[in-house]
Structures are given as structure tokens and as C-alpha cells.
Amino acid sequence: MAQRPPPTPMLQAFVSAAQTGSFARAASELNLTASAISHQIAGLEEWWGVQLFERHSRGVNLTVAGQALLPVTDVFFKALDGVLHSLNPGKSQPLYLSCTSSLCSTWLIPRMHGSHAEASFNLDLVLTSADMSGASLEAHQYDVAVVMGYGDYPDHHVELLMRDAVFPVCSPEFLRLKGDIALDDVARYPLIHRVDDQVCPGWESWFAFQGLTAPPYHHGPRFPDSSLAISLAVKGGGIALGRTALVYDQLEDGALVALNSPVMMSPAAYYIICRNGRETEPDIARLIDWLKISAGEFLREVRGRHPQIAGVGAI
Known part of the structure; x- marks a missing residue:
């Protein structure tokens, strides 16, 4: 049986943190707190059973697993945006x-x-x-x-x-x-x-x-x-x-x-x-x-x- 996909907020937190290199900047981008982003990432790591980020004082870096999963999740959101735009082409992006x-x-x-x-x-x-x-x-x-x-x-x-x-x-x-x-x-x-x-x-x-x-x-x-x-x-x-x-x-x-x-x-x-x-x-x-x-x-x-x-x- 295929594994149930994680909640979308977890995926959004992961993509944003990966793209900004910081939980704090991801929090600002998503209008959340850094603690909320940290909890979302920790939940996603537990969900998938892999470590996604290496934490350090200057920010975060993707692990090998995170680097493998980022393109997939990023493509998911881009594809979703594309489909929504095609369904409602009058709404500007x-x-x-x-x-x-x-x-x-x-x-x-x-x-x-x-x-x-x-x-x-x-x-x-x-x-x-x-x-x-x-x-x-x-x-x-x-x-x-x-x-x-x-x-x-x-x-x-x-x-x-x-x-x-x-x-x-x-x-x-x-x-x-x-x-x-x-x-x-x-x-x-x-x-x-x-x-x-x-x-x-x-x-x-x-x-x-x-x-x-x-x-x-x-x-x-x-x-x-x-x-x-x-x-x-x-x-x-x-x-x-x-x-x-x-x-x-x-x-x-x-x-x-x-x-x-x-x-x-x-x-x-x-x-x-x-x-x-x-x-x-x-x-x-x-x-x-x-x-x-x-x-x-x-x-x-x-x-x-x-x-x-x-x-x-x-x-």
C-alpha cells in the first residue's frame, strides 16, 4: 500500500526552508513563527522517517535525503499552481x-x-x-x-x-x-x-x-x-x-x-x-x-x- 502523503503545510514549510536556508526566513515568508516551521519540519522528518536538514547556528542545509526530496515537492507545488491557473486563467499570478x-x-x-x-x-x-x-x-x-x-x-x-x-x-x-x-x-x-x-x-x-x-x-x-x-x-x-x-x-x-x-x-x-x-x-x-x-x-x-x-x- 502506498504511503499516505504528508499534510500540505509540512511540505510548504520544507520547500520554503530549503529555498531560504533558514527556518526564520521561511517563517517570515509563510507568516508563521520559526517555532512553527521547526515543528512542521520535525513532523515531516518523522512522517518520512528521514532527516531533511542539518541544523547549525547560521541556518540550515539540506541533507542528501532533503536534496533528493526537494525537487519532487517543488515540482508538486509548481504543477498545482499551473493547474489552478489553467482552471482560472482570468486570475493573474x-x-x-x-x-x-x-x-x-x-x-x-x-x-x-x-x-x-x-x-x-x-x-x-x-x-x-x-x-x-x-x-x-x-x-x-x-x-x-x-x-x-x-x-x-x-x-x-x-x-x-x-x-x-x-x-x-x-x-x-x-x-x-x-x-x-x-x-x-x-x-x-x-x-x-x-x-x-x-x-x-x-x-x-x-x-x-x-x-x-x-x-x-x-x-x-x-x-x-x-x-x-x-x-x-x-x-x-x-x-x-x-x-x-x-x-x-x-x-x-x-x-x-x-x-x-x-x-x-x-x-x-x-x-x-x-x-x-x-x-x-x-x-x-x-x-x-x-x-x-x-x-x-x-x-x-x-x-x-x-x-x-x-x-x-x-x-
Whole structure:
């Protein structure tokens, strides 16, 4: 006899947690508590008799069993959406726009403010934040995504959104207390780090770019998300590596200042991606156009307002 399928809420919690890499983010996405998501996942693991996630302090990772089951459950929900849409074609479906978590909170959301009322951006959107790489694209639900990488996304339509310059930033109060900070002395001050920065340049790369010898190991707080590191810098907790799109608004309102140093271009860039062939769909084309127009306006503003960090560009 075939095993009875588990309740749909358990499956939804599993797919959301797998796609976001966090019970907390899955809870936010599904309007539940993290405890409720944890109970749903635990119930599903007991139902199927397998462990689906490895739990750790920074989030969750799929086990081998979870990786095997995710495509099946994800396809189930997509197929269900497709059938429901075919039964009720007059009901419009929202677009899912996914964006790297740091860019989403510091650049995208502020520029979406008010735009939803404009004719050029009157779209029904579901905005999600996730740090996706080429290997994890299939684990996320999206129609359009803004990702950070090198532009190699097979089976996808890819357009360059913009590039970032990288430079050290701190709060005005921190700079006032420490006085002028010479490049040769940066390593003597509290540095704020971003962990797991295979794509984002870290302090080691910055020291090498400046022709300086990096300390063998520099103690300091470490964050999995660039926006968290920048938030600590705003509070006066030390010097962080800022990227143009992530710190521009704080430079504008005076919450941060950039140290006087040559800017380093990030080897990775922000790209807009969608599945091949979907770029011609009217709503997706409008969304891509809006993203590119917004990036173009932003880069022109950077060059006019803060030319010292204007080593940025887009197609």
C-alpha cells in the first residue's frame, strides 16, 4: 500500500526552508513563527522517517535525503499552481522577484518605494531575499532574480545590472575618535568581517589590492551577510568593507564615511536572470527594464554625488 502523503503545510514549510536556508526566513515568508516551521519540519522528518536538514547556528542545509526530496515537492507545488491557473486563467499570478539579501534590504527596497504606483512598474510582485549561486538556483522559486556572481548561468537569460566598488567605511563618530586613519594602519583598528565571502571581496583581498601585508589573522566580529556588517559599522563598531550599492544611502545621510583610499572593483557583479525565453514575457520584460533603469539612475547619481566611489558601471 502506498504511503499516505504528508499534510500540505509540512511540505510548504520544507520547500520554503530549503529555498531560504533558514527556518526564520521561511517563517517570515509563510507568516508563521520559526517555532512553527521547526515543528512542521520535525513532523515531516518523522512522517518520512528521514532527516531533511542539518541544523547549525547560521541556518540550515539540506541533507542528501532533503536534496533528493526537494525537487519532487517543488515540482508538486509548481504543477498545482499551473493547474489552478489553467482552471482560472482570468486570475493573474504574481511575479516572484528574488534578490540577494544585502542588496534587497539596502538598495532594492528603498528604490521600490513609490515605484509600484508608477505605470512603468505597476506589477504584482512577491519579493524574496536569498543568496543564490549557480548550484542552488533550482532550490529557489523565482521568475526574475538578481544574483551576485560572474555571469555564468546556463539555461538562463542573463543581463548585467551593475558593478560595485569596494572600500573601507566607518561611522563619523568612529573616525572622530580615532583621528585620521592611514591605509598602512588600518589593520590596527577593529575590523568587521563578512564570512563565507567566496564571491564578495574580503579584507585579505583589500590588503592585497592596496599592496599592504595583511595580518595573519585579524580578530573581529564576523557576519554571514554584508548588510549586518555594515549595520555594525554604522553603530561605530569598527571599519567594514563597503560596496557602492550597499552603503550609498548611508554615505548620503551621513551615517557612514568612506576612508580615503583607492577603490577596488569587485570581481563579481550583480546580474538579472530569468529562464531562457521568459525575458520576452511582457511583465518580466517590464520588470527587467525597471531594474536596469533604476541601476542606471543610481550610477549616475553616484558619479555626481560621490565621485570618490564612482568606480562602478553597467552595460
